[in-house]
């Protein structure tokens with residue numbers, strides 16, 4: 001096989017190589033993008049005090065010379081992150097609903113486990129940026145026991161979501177340990193895994209991983225494609241491997257200014273997802289997270305977009321446009337009001 005981007009395919013297609021070769025510093029990132037001096041200085045400023053990581057694969061999807069490139073906007077630190085006013089550190093008030101470390105319990109029948117604060121790519125629009133402080137860590141054995149104990153004492157909890165960070169940055173062994181522990185709780189009927197790996201590091205979805213996920217069904221896989229250009233043959237193949245293992249794959253996009261906030265782009269994204277058998281589940285209104293103001297779209301513009309899609313697109317590719325409200329209020333549908 002031909003080398004890809006100058007890398008032998010045996011390495012390029014190995015998730016550990018991709019993970020180990022993530023671009024982690026603003027300096028290195030600046031070198032990969034064709035930046036002018038002022039842009040370079042701004043990138044270094046923007047990256048200070050936050051986290052940066054981009055996989056070689058995700059970097060290869062980018063038009064490096066275009067500052068408005070939708071892939072670049074999602075992963076390259078932007079000076080507006082540091083200059084934007086207001087915004088909350090924890091817009092969903094998750095901290096206040098974390099009864100034990102590593103667990104977020106906002107709704108009666110389901111809860112969320114933070115398996116790690118580590119990601120393959122740090123998305124600039126992340127609403128859990130507060131987890132970027134400090135080192136990259138994962139749920140320790142005693143913490144997992146505490147989390148499992150909490151769930152065990154609450155029979156109403158019928159669904160557990162494994163999230164982070166990205167839980168698939170854990171090794172297969174560790175992941176298997178967590179899934180098995182949660183599966184062992186009698187009243188936990190359904191597991192969910194939330195991961196952006198199919199989008200940013202599709203090589204992570206190995207047959208071995210699919211076997212582990214399969215063994216813990218019913219398990220639903222929630223990912224996050226935000227732009228049609230992310231639906232590459234590699235990403236489609238990763239979703240296909242999950243589907244073949246009997247894992248339903250759903251998508252949760254975030255409506256992001258300059259990335260997917262126009263009708264044609266959004267329609268192309270949703271059609272593309274339908275073609276690869278990934279069901280669009282939610283389209284999230286962008287939260288008022290500190291550092292993310294430049295991504296926010298006016299809610300009325302979002303509703304107009306959804307209304308237009310409603311009138312033209314198949315129900316199979318329509319997500320629910322929602323705003324996740326702080327605390328226990330949850331995901332509130334933002335439906336167009338006109339019935340004409």
Ligand SMILES: *Cc1c(COP(=O)(O)O)cnc(C)c1O
Nearest residue numbers: 104105106107110111112161331
């Ligand atoms: C979003 C979320 C869920 C899941 O909500 P659904 O509407 O069922 O997808 C569960 N727990 C927490 C803490 C969440 O943020």
